Amino acid sequence: MELINTCRPDDAATAYSTSLHWLLSVGYRHRPRQGCTCTEQNCPVPGAHPRPDSPVYVGPELIVQELEQSPGAGIIAWTTRFDALVLPRSVGLATMAALDQIAQVPCIVTDDAVTLLVLPATGRFARTFHPDLEVRSGRSNWIALPPSHGTRWDTPPWVPQTSTPVALLHGVDVGCRLGGPSSPESSSELAGSNPLPPTTTPSE
Template structure:
């Protein structure tokens, strides 16, 4: 299955985005909504993902035939995908972007951003192989979920399809993505080490002389 290649998919439009995700075969449901001055419809004043997480009792999966009516019933509701056609590997955004800089030179990897997190999509049931650091989380299987654009504060860095031809990107194995994440974590650790800081300070002193 694929997405129409007639024009770029506007994932800021709920109806267009929902149909594009359904065309990929993803299992979609509606989630909570964010209401200005009232917060998330989950009623939690400290909600960590207002307007971008599943309902406690999920609604039936959406189809192309029910998409528009469902969106009209719950305007602004989050679009929630079950992690059945992919695993979601969640990392700090700085690590995700560092890994993506390298991955972009090899192959496109679907990646979305929310606040200070990056989420890289990998082959189903392989996300555990990307758990290379305590700050990496993997969601997998029918009980896992991912809020998709245009859910509140969620946007694609790299969409899951090739705009030019309308076909989905080939997902990598979690171990392949894990190698690049490990490199990013290691590079950060080196840059933050006392030795690196001392060398940087000496370099700055030399530049001022």
């Protein structure tokens, strides 16, 4: 099978849309030596945050067309098919070291943060495990996906060498490992974590 190339915006958007059924939008553009098209002089995430007027796409064709016309634009995923746990980079990397021993947890890394993906509507259960955790959940929240400027996958969201989505863990199973080894407070079994449910693409 051909590997998914998340360095190419059109390939990445197609994979996120068709294989993972994520709702996507096109973000602001990052311009080398000119910064973000949002015009904020010191934008903290240039080319990696949503435009207020950007439509939400449920299939790959239109978003690929827009990306081809918008070099340097970010790819934005709305947190409907997953919850995102955003952590300071040092805490997130320590968490990944613990999680790598037990499961493949999708993980996006930036210079300052690590974002872990868990089952939708379960991120809130991880809040009590670390004071610096930010939970993003629901249609009004978002994350920037690779190859948006400054982002990369540490652990991609599909089984290696395939386009099959990995089984996301419950927020508790990830939360109890935030910052390091497992805590005895976990209330759910890893072996019982379920894969993403089937999704149908809504009609326009």
